[in-house]
Amino acid sequence: MRILVVGAGALGGYFGGRLAQAGRDVTFLLRPRRAALLQRNGLSILSPCGDFHLAKPRIVTAEQLKDPFDLILLSCKAYDLEDAMAAFAAGVGSKTAILPMLNGMSHLDALAARFGADTCLGGLCQISAGLDGEGRIQHFNDLHSLVFGELDGAPSARMAAIASALTNAGFEAQPCEKIRQEMWEKWIFIAALAGITCLMRAAVGDIVAAGGADLALALFDENAAIAAANGFAPRPASVERSKGILTAKGSPIKASMLRDIEANNPIEGEHIFGDLLRRAQGPSSLLRIADLHARAYEAQRARVSA
Incomplete structure (x- = not known):
C-alpha cells in the first residue's frame, strides 16, 4: 500500500516515521522549508517507546506530486485544511482513501465536498508530541494510538487493507466501527x-x-x-x-x-x-x-x- 503522509510535524512525523520504520511504503508531502530541513537532517523521533532516525525520508512537494496514492494520512491543523487539500489533490485517485487526524467534525464536510463523500474515513489520534528546536519529533509519553474506521461503520475491503498496513507498525492501530x-x-x-x-x-x-x-x-x-x-x-x-x-x-x-x-x-x-x-x-x-x-x-x- 502506497501511503502519503501530509506534513511531518508532531503527528504526521510520528505516525509516518513509525510506518517507515516498519518498512511501509511512505512518502511525506512537505512544504519547501520543512522538506529542506528533513533532506538535510533526516526525520528523528525521540520517544519513551524507542527513538528512531530516518536518514533519507522519501519526500515530495506539491509541485512534484503526480500519481495517486492508496492512503493519505492527513495531519494538518484545521486552519491549514484548504491549503493542504490543494497540495495533495494530485495524489487522490478513484481508489484513494483519506484518513484525517484532525479534531472536530467540520473537516469531514470540506473533504467530502472536495473529493467525494466516499473518499474519506473517520479518524483520530491519541498522542502527546511536539517539535523541538531542531525540528525533531518529541513524544512525551507512551500513548500513541491511531483510531480509524468507515464513517457509516460498515466493514469494507479497504478498511481491512488499511488495518493490515497500519497494524504492527510501532504504534497502536485501532480499527473502529463507531468512529463518529x-x-x-x-x-x-x-x-x-x-x-x-x-x-x-x-x-x-x-x-x-x-x-x-x-x-x-x-x-x-x-x-x-x-x-x-x-x-x-x-x-x-x-x-x-x-x-x-x-x-x-x-x-x-x-x-x-x-x-x-x-x-x-x-x-x-x-x-x-x-x-x-x-x-x-x-x-x-x-x-x-x-x-x-x-x-x-x-x-x-x-x-x-x-
Whole structure:
C-alpha cells in the first residue's frame, strides 16, 4: 500500500516515521522549508517507546506530486485544511482513501465536498508530541494510538487493507466501527480541556489547586449536552475518563491550543469551539466564553501583525 503522509510535524512525523520504520511504503508531502530541513537532517523521533532516525525520508512537494496514492494520512491543523487539500489533490485517485487526524467534525464536510463523500474515513489520534528546536519529533509519553474506521461503520475491503498496513507498525492501530462516536467524544473533551486551560492560562493541576475544577466539569457537561443533542451522547467510560483528566490534582496537562497561544501561533478556536457552539440546542455560556476568548486572541494577533 502506497501511503502519503501530509506534513511531518508532531503527528504526521510520528505516525509516518513509525510506518517507515516498519518498512511501509511512505512518502511525506512537505512544504519547501520543512522538506529542506528533513533532506538535510533526516526525520528523528525521540520517544519513551524507542527513538528512531530516518536518514533519507522519501519526500515530495506539491509541485512534484503526480500519481495517486492508496492512503493519505492527513495531519494538518484545521486552519491549514484548504491549503493542504490543494497540495495533495494530485495524489487522490478513484481508489484513494483519506484518513484525517484532525479534531472536530467540520473537516469531514470540506473533504467530502472536495473529493467525494466516499473518499474519506473517520479518524483520530491519541498522542502527546511536539517539535523541538531542531525540528525533531518529541513524544512525551507512551500513548500513541491511531483510531480509524468507515464513517457509516460498515466493514469494507479497504478498511481491512488499511488495518493490515497500519497494524504492527510501532504504534497502536485501532480499527473502529463507531468512529463518529469516538470523534465526538474526543472533540467535547478537547473543547473542555482547551477551553479551561486557555481561559485560565494554566495546567489542569494548577486550575484544580486554585479551586476551578467545578468550572472544568461544567464546561465538559455543556459540551456533552451538545453531543447528546446531535445523537452522540458520550458513553459512561468516556465521561469518567474525561472528567478524571480534567480534575486531576497536580496534573501538568494543558491543551496544545494553550501552547500555541503562549507561542503566539494560530489556533483552531473556530474548529474546536465555534463549530461545536453552532451545533448547540440549548444554553452554552461557558463554551461561548471559551469561543469569544479564542476569537479575541485571534483578533489581537491580527491587529498586532497588521
